[in-house]
Each structure stands twice: as structure tokens, then as C-alpha cells.
Amino acid sequence: MTGAIVYTVTIPGLLRGKGRPRFGNGRTFTDARTVQAEACIQQHAIAQIGSPCLEGPLSVTLTITIQPPRSWSRKKAADAVAGRILPTGRPDIDNQMKTAADALNGIVWKDDAQIVDARLSRRFGPVSQIVIQVWPL
Template sequence: MGRCIHFVVHGQPATQGSKRSVPIYSKGKPVIKKGRVITRVIDDNPKVVQWKQQVAYFAAQALDEANINEMFSGAIFLRLVFQRPRPKSHYGTGRNARRLKSSAPPHPTTKPDLLKLARAVEDALSGVVYRDDAQIVKECLKKKYGPHFAVDVTIMEIDGCDSECVDVEVNRESDQEARPKIS
């Protein structure tokens, strides 16, 4: 098994959705060069820039703590576990206000989309932990309920033997959570 780092970023994750091209204006008119309108690409989600900076900061800290001075250059295994608090509607009322309803779903199946959450983290790690997110050859993604918003990140360089990666994935996923009762 190659080098590995682990860190947690607390806070509400932002999604990396679509990007769109918008014209660049000068004096109220679009800038035109060689007969074409000059554009710039922006993210549809304005919160994603700050989120990606936060992820990159904690990734750089994790690299420093692990005494890793260069980016991962080989194949990458990436594990991302996004957690979010349960909505109040999952709990009872009155004297049962702290009890989880039996009808409450065990997993978050509402937006945001798991792949869009992962895309933002993958992009944030590019140029910090690894050169390009194309190096990711195996990924384990999960959304779950927890006490607050956060993402738990594990990045591992895989050297040759894929079975080690599978063992890590199975061991990490064996932590089946019981439905919590808050007291």
C-alpha cells in the first residue's frame, strides 16, 4: 500500500454542478477578438469556491502532518463520507421530541446529489494532493446522517495490488450505523 492521508472538513459541503460560459464586458459591450465573443467560465454554485478552498486547506495540513512533501503521482483510491444532520421532521414531538420516528429513513436520499458533492472535493484536491483527478481509479462514496455537516476524506496511493484497496473499502464500509436515539 502506498502513502495515505486522512482528514475531516467540518461545514456544509457545496456541490460542483454545471459550469457556464458568460461573456466578458468592457464599457457595457461584449469584448470581441478575431470576430468571437471572449467568455469566461463560472460555476453555477457560488458557494463552491469557498468550500473547495476549505477542503484544499485541510488537505495541505494533512499532507504536512504526514510529512508528505510531494503530490501523489500514481493511482489513487479516494473515500468520501458526507454527513448531514437529520431534519426535525425525523423526530417526534412533545415528550418524544428527542426520539427518532420509526418512519424516519435510514439514509439521506434528498439533494444534494452525491456525485456533485464528490466532484467538488475531487477538484479541490487536484493540484494539492494529486496532479489531476484522472488519477482516481477507485472511489468509495457515501452519504449518511450525523450530528453536523462534514466530509471525512481518505486518500490512498495504490501501488499495484488492487486487493489491498478492496480490503480497505470493505473494512471501512463495515461500520453499519444503528439508527441513533438522541437523549
């Protein structure tokens, strides 16, 4: 990855996990909240890096930062931001990656099947955001 072009997209807020497929009227479809989340990711990607639509194998890093709940004490929130408490709740991190990967099909890459290396991490931080970095291999 050294010396390769790195594409970085930062999306404010929380990343929704990929919803299960829905069935109705003899067809399969994606739920509206997942479609909305993917559209938000697409808008930020296009605004920040355009539409490089990369080909070939890719390496992706997805870093999810979650602001501690306001209901937590200052001490507990400080412990969370310092990394002494880790976010282990839902949605599952692999479902969050699926939302981001599907949203960027046809924009950052032709198809998410091109991702051959992926690093996922989820931590507490001062603000909720998602950072996606992509390296052509």
C-alpha cells in the first residue's frame, strides 16, 4: 500500500447496519432506511472524492467512531473515549461494512467483490463518524 493513492471519505453520524432483504409482491427489495443510509454515504463520497470507480483488487479500512450516550456519566464517557470501554452493541460491524460497501458500488469501485483486504474497527470518540479509506493494490 505504500506510495499508492489513498481515497478517504468521512461521513458524519452513525453507520446503519445493512437491513435484511424484504419480500413482497413476488420480488425482493431493500428496506427504506438502508436505502436512505446508502444514499447519504454516496452523496458524501461523490462530494469528497468524485467517482473514481476503481478497477482491480482493493484494500479498505472502515473506522467507525461512536459518541458515548449523553446518559452516561462524565467518568464513563471519558473512559469510553480513552478506549477503556469498547462499543460491543448492535449493529454488528460486518453489517455496517456491508452498508458502506454496497453504497460505494459504481462510485468508488465497480463492485465490492474487488475488496480483497479489509480492516474494520469501532471505537468510542468525541463525535460519531465513519472514515472509509481505499487503496488500489
